Structure formats: structure tokens, C-alpha cells
Amino acid sequence: MHDLEASLLGGDRDLTLRDLADRAGPGVRPEDVQLFWRTLGLPYADTDERLFTDDDAQAVARIADLERSGRIDRRTAVTLTRALGHQSERLVLWQVEALVEDVAQRRHLDDISARLVVLDRLTELAPVLEAQLVHSFRRHLAAIAGRFAAEFAEARTTEQADPSALPLARAVGFADMVSFTRRTAGLGSTDLSAFVQRFETAARDIVANAGGRVVKTIGDAVLFIADDVVTGARVAVGLAGELGGELEVQARSEEGGLTEGHRGVTPVRVGFVQGRVLSRFGDVFGASVNVAARLTDIAEPSTVLTDPSTAELLAGDSRFVLEPQPPRELQGLGSIAPVLVRQA
Incomplete structure (x- = not known):
């Protein structure tokens, strides 16, 4: 030693x-x-x-x-x-x-x-x-320097934001695995580790390929961020669509022997919004983060919900279909009329 x-x-x-x-x-x-x-x-x-x-x-x-x-x-x-x-x-x-x-x-x-x-x-x-x-x-470090340079170049050509607002305009969202406890019940440590790793790896790949970034994973959920609303929407519908597919899970018996492999469907619920955030300690904070989390809570499996203001920003983009939903009460935020976002 x-x-x-x-x-x-x-x-x-x-x-x-x-x-x-x-x-x-x-x-x-x-x-x-x-x-x-x-x-x-x-x-x-x-x-x-x-x-x-x-x-x-x-x-x-x-x-x-x-x-x-x-x-x-x-x-x-x-x-x-x-x-x-x-x-x-x-x-x-x-x-x-x-x-x-x-x-x-x-x-x-x-x-x-x-x-x-x-x-x-x-x-x-x-x-x-x-x-x-x-x-x-x-x-x-080089990637974040590039993002800063692009963002500042754009900021010089647009109207300055309210100086009292949070500094970063970002799309932020959550993807939450449906029925995680039930789906992993009875898995041994090796299979549980493989299941969680497969979920996290798939989520990170989808987020990165769509142009976003994973802020953190929280057990059975992923918090992601994107530099603009369109990229955020691409990340969100990608997560809802692709993670609604099937993941192979090898279940082990209590004695440690392999039983027959089975396929487990692992859908996620996704909520995302465009807003201003504060980035600190490797995390993001702000009202939009809370809204995205609450929208995730009420979303149906394999669907994406956003708020009306974010939907307005996507309204002219033919790549997405927007479907207004009945008003819902969000804990701590009051009533909101969520909008379902689908890929065209």
C-alpha cells in the first residue's frame, strides 16, 4: 500500500x-x-x-x-x-x-x-x-468557450435584456423515467447497475446528439439544458420518442443464476421550457427549472409538455406540432395551460 x-x-x-x-x-x-x-x-x-x-x-x-x-x-x-x-x-x-x-x-x-x-x-x-x-x-473548456463567443456575438446584435434578470437565456427540461421502482423491483445489484447505466447512457447520447447538454442525472431523471428553444424542443421530443423504446434487461434470480432475458419498455415523461437561468456549482437555477419539473410531473408517458410562452416561440417552426391542453394546477405555481409538443 x-x-x-x-x-x-x-x-x-x-x-x-x-x-x-x-x-x-x-x-x-x-x-x-x-x-x-x-x-x-x-x-x-x-x-x-x-x-x-x-x-x-x-x-x-x-x-x-x-x-x-x-x-x-x-x-x-x-x-x-x-x-x-x-x-x-x-x-x-x-x-x-x-x-x-x-x-x-x-x-x-x-x-x-x-x-x-x-x-x-x-x-x-x-x-x-x-x-x-x-x-x-x-x-x-474549448466547447464552453465557443458557446460563450457565439452567445456574446449574438447579444451585440440584439436588444439588451433586463439587467435584473437571470443572466442566461436557455431551454431547460427534465426527463423522468416512468415507474422506475416497479420496473427495477427484483433486480440484483449487477442488473440494476446495468439498467440504470443503460438509461443514463441512452439519455446522454440523445441529449448530446440533439445539441443539448446534460446538467445532471438524479436517479431515474435527467436534467438537460440547451442554448435555444428549438434545440431544447429537439432534445425533449428525442428523449420522449427514443427512450419510450425498449431496453433489454437480464433479470437474475435471488440465487444469482441468470433467468430468461426479458425486454422492458422504459418510457419517460418530459417537460421543458425556455427561460432565464443562473448557472452555478455545475447546476442551473431559476423559475423555468421549477416550471419544467412540474410539467414533467403531469406529462403522460412518452410525451413532452411545455408552457404557453415557450410554445409561442415554437409556433412558426414546421418541425413541431403544438397541441394546447386543458389548464392544470401545478404545485407551487398555480394554474397553467400546458402545451403538448410533438415532432411533425
Whole structure:
């Protein structure tokens, strides 16, 4: 385990919090390093306990230099660090569990044995995973820079929005799997994992292919966003149509043996609206997010609902059919006359 840690952490744990503060440059105190470590989501120890490496010292020095040079302030430094910690923890857990499942299935091992095999392979796999992470990060950074550039170019030619409004005009929506509990009842851990992964993978592919982006998945639901109302509509009808198809599920008996495979229909209900949102912490917030969620709650399986103002924006587009529905009460929002959206 010592060799594995030294490989992953860039050396032995021979530095203290005080050492990290000293190496970070003038003005950095041990309590500042503690704040960094806490926002990264990692446990920290007493100031004189030797738990840190040269790589840790360099990480603290980099963020301290950004703050000291005036390029960011303390609040932003904390936010950037917290974002890294939160997403890295989820990413590492996701990838390691995928590796464990892969080893268990291919080598016919129990869970504990599979985890031990993955542990032995981490030194070999870590550089590959790290390189892929950097590649993915740079591609997504370039993509968001491109979206910003296009959006700002368009903003210069249009009337400026209300300065008190939320900053981003976006189409936002939810796709919620129908009867998730009933459909997954009796599945073992492996089959439940495969079912959820298949749903999430299919949803992400549909959203990306239509030009949208997945903000997050919430168990049996997906929150998506798009830069314009037409793209949002394409994403929504794509999810309702394609995820209403069939997913193969292999059901396992309680004894662990495979029973006959069966096909399970997995429709979703979709609600989406165009509105202004705030993007923070890898999530989106605003009244339109709440409206989309409530519309999803009342939508029928394999259908899309939107609000009247969004329907007006789509009214001249021959690719969509809009069907006004009777007014409904939405929890916390009052009465609204939803509009059914279908592909022409």
C-alpha cells in the first residue's frame, strides 16, 4: 500500500500543514491550507502531522499564487477548489466502481476479490485515466468557450435584456423515467447497475446528439439544458420518442443464476421550457427549472409538455406540432395551460 500511495501521491507523506503553508509563499497560513484541504473534500490533520507530499505543496502553491496575484479572490479560490473536490470524488468513485464491475464479470470474482484486483492495477491504470481526464477537461473548456463567443456575438446584435434578470437565456427540461421502482423491483445489484447505466447512457447520447447538454442525472431523471428553444424542443421530443423504446434487461434470480432475458419498455415523461437561468456549482437555477419539473410531473408517458410562452416561440417552426391542453394546477405555481409538443 505504501508503494501505491507513493505512486499516486507523487512521493512519501513527509510534509506537514505548516510545511505546505511555508512552501506556498508569503501570507499563507496553516489555517489557509486547512481551508484548501477542507474545500477539496479531504480530511486534514493537526498542523504538525506529516501526511502530505511535494505534489500537495505544489497544488497549494498554485492556488495561493492565483489569489496573491489578484487574478482571483479568496471566495473564487474556494469555489474552484470545491468544484474540483466534488467532481473528482464522484468521478473517481464512478470509474473505480466500473472497473470493479468489469473485473468481477470477466473473471467471475466476488466483489471483494474484484476490488483487490483493481487495487493491484491502480498504478498501471492511473496514468491512462489521468491523461483522459485532462483531454476531456480541455475539450469541454474549448466547447464552453465557443458557446460563450457565439452567445456574446449574438447579444451585440440584439436588444439588451433586463439587467435584473437571470443572466442566461436557455431551454431547460427534465426527463423522468416512468415507474422506475416497479420496473427495477427484483433486480440484483449487477442488473440494476446495468439498467440504470443503460438509461443514463441512452439519455446522454440523445441529449448530446440533439445539441443539448446534460446538467445532471438524479436517479431515474435527467436534467438537460440547451442554448435555444428549438434545440431544447429537439432534445425533449428525442428523449420522449427514443427512450419510450425498449431496453433489454437480464433479470437474475435471488440465487444469482441468470433467468430468461426479458425486454422492458422504459418510457419517460418530459417537460421543458425556455427561460432565464443562473448557472452555478455545475447546476442551473431559476423559475423555468421549477416550471419544467412540474410539467414533467403531469406529462403522460412518452410525451413532452411545455408552457404557453415557450410554445409561442415554437409556433412558426414546421418541425413541431403544438397541441394546447386543458389548464392544470401545478404545485407551487398555480394554474397553467400546458402545451403538448410533438415532432411533425
